[in-house]
């Protein structure tokens with residue numbers, strides 16, 4: 296086998312620092328205004344390029360490998376089809392991000408796969424072309440390909456880079472899986488928040504339109520939020536289930552983490568306006 300082994304490629308998580316839903320499109324998708332910031336907390340992938348056009352995924356989490364439609368293989372196959380590349384890859388995933396938590400792990404894995412294989416196969420697609428391929432697979436993939444914290448509109452693909460303060464976050468990961476699809480189907484979801492200018496959005500109080508609905512449905516989310524709010528301004532990310540409290544200092548976040556009740560779990564990570572994937576790409 297003609298094989299090249301690369302170094303590890305990060306797939307960082309994101310937070311939605313605010314999330315507004317502005318309406319439902321004819322295709323069922325919702326128009327959003329949201330602020331994405333990366334956090335320094337990542338899955339890691341490795342890619343061994345093969346001369347045969349096949350893929351094999353290995354992971355510490357069997358659940359991902361068992362899904363034949365998992366986002367990593369979808370991304371790899373889609374790039375292969377678009378570029379008519381005759382190479383394949385063995386892909387190794389070290390899964391650290393909680394799944395279905397609203398921190399975008401699956402989308403980020405897919406974005407890292409597109410970016411890394413495009414470099415390793417030397418297929419030379421530009422970022423826009425990679426984002427177009429990614430958007431078909433998941434609405435959150437373009438932000439991870441773009442690599443800069445951004446204000447997003449559309450379904451998350453119209454991006455304007457912004458530089459919110461890189462705060463320290465204590466992120467609680469309630470032990471429930473929230474389906475993005477189910478939340479967007481719920482008739483009680485507030486989906487008509489008026490669109491605002493970027494300037495007023497950045498200076499308003501930040502909120503998440505999905506939060507009340509998800510907290511009402513899932514007591515674990517409501518409890519995590521109630522606990523965090525005692526320590527810091529706190530919100531939910533995406534369609535949940537993760538919630539985050541924001542701190543100016545690393546030590547403040549760590550002190551709150553140390554007090555976390557035994558029935559909750561979480562971690563501390565810093566916001567990053569340049570994605571760890573982008574920094575990795577610049578090392579090539």
Ligand SMILES: C[C@@](CO)(OP(=O)(O)O)[C@H](O)COP(=O)(O)OP(=O)(O)OC[C@H]1O[C@@H](n2ccc(N)nc2=O)[C@H](O)[C@@H]1O
Pocket residue numbers: 311314323324325326327329396397398399402432433434435436449450451475476479532533534535
């Ligand atoms: C709303 C966000 C905010 O970041 O939620 P999280 O998934 O991160 O929690 C994302 O944009 C989600 O992106 P992603 O998780 O890639 O969603 P997709 O797989 O594309 O969509 C899953 C389903 O959610 C609904 N959906 C998703 C995005 C959107 N703007 N409107 C929708 O109505 C659609 O029914 C779609 O079939």
Ligand SMILES: Nc1ncnc2c1ncn2[C@@H]1O[C@H](COP(=O)(O)OP(=O)(O)O)[C@@H](O)[C@H]1O
Pocket residue numbers: 359362364365366367393394395396397398399400401402403404405475533535
């Ligand atoms: N590589 C992957 N990592 C995580 N989830 C994946 C992956 N591939 C497919 N999925 C599916 O996508 C769903 C949402 O995953 P994830 O991106 O972690 O959630 P969220 O978008 O809420 O942050 C998972 O429940 C899982 O079924």
